[in-house]
Amino acid sequence: MRHFNIAVDGPSGAGKSTLSRRLAKRLRCIYVDTGALYRTIALWMMREHAETDEEIKDKLPELTVTMDYLDGEQHVFANGEDVTALIRTEAVSMAASRVSALPAVRKFLFRLQQSLAEQNSVVMDGRDIGTVVLPDADVKIFLTASPEKRAMRRFLELEQKQPGAQTFESVLEDVIRRDEHDMNRKISPLKQAEDAVPVDTSDAGLEESEQMLFQICKEKLGL
Numbered sequence: 001m002r003h004f005n006i007a008v009d010g011p012s013g014a015g016k017s018t019l020s021r022r023l024a025k026r027l028r029c030i031y032v033d034t035g036a037l038y039r040t041i042a043l044w045m046m047r048e049h050a051e052t053d054e055e056i057k058d059k060l061p062e063l064t065v066t067m068d069y070l071d072g073e074q075h076v077f078a079n080g081e082d083v084t085a086l087i088r089t090e091a092v093s094m095a096a097s098r099v100s101a102l103p104a105v106r107k108f109l110f111r112l113q114q115s116l117a118e119q120n121s122v123v124m125d126g127r128d129i130g131t132v133v134l135p136d137a138d139v140k141i142f143l144t145a146s147p148e149k150r151a152m153r154r155f156l157e158l159e160q161k162q163p164g165a166q167t168f169e170s171v172l173e174d175v176i177r178r179d180e181h182d183m184n185r186k187i188s189p190l191k192q193a194e195d196a197v198p199v200d201t202s203d204a205g206l207e208e209s210e211q212m213l214f215q216i217c218k219e220k221l222g223l
């Protein structure tokens, strides 16, 4: 198959990572989770106690973020250390939302994301993939779902890991706070690209959503 790039953007909890991973498998290309890259920077900065924008910016040259695939799964590395399992906490989520608003951080990851897409056919998910990182992507999808649905998915996921550690209300609050932050930041805010196809997963199951995405890609790629 020829080289192609698929951009999947949307707010957290809309199903981007699960659906993008499945889509990449079906299209036999790699899946790039760009949120994991922002999370890696956030975790490293937390460890380094870099808190202010200036401190984060000054520390960036000391960090190298890389990606690799182990057993078909994306792993992320901070200066060679595999941090894949460590970046999935709520603290890192909040810190990632903050560091991702900094121009220096976005610039730092921009080339890495573009070169991955140049060298491979990818399904890349994030917030600004269709608008900024891959404006010429062959397919652009904007995934959405209501805040309540997204919070419920996240809540059920967290409950499996740590039952009783959170309430639905607290997760919903976090979702709304993060949306606001991601949509209102000055640089590369979360927004739908003009040529993106919107897909609402509020009332669709996983299989149904996957099929919708696959159909859109098939049509656009002429498969």
Ligand code: DC
Pocket: 012, 034, 035, 036, 038, 039, 093, 096, 097, 098, 100, 101, 125, 126, 127, 128, 129, 178, 182
């Ligand atoms: O998708 P996620 O929850 O793993 O993303 C973590 C944070 O990184 C989230 O607050 C938004 C930000 N992000 C971004 O600004 N741009 C991207 N392309 C991907 C993620």
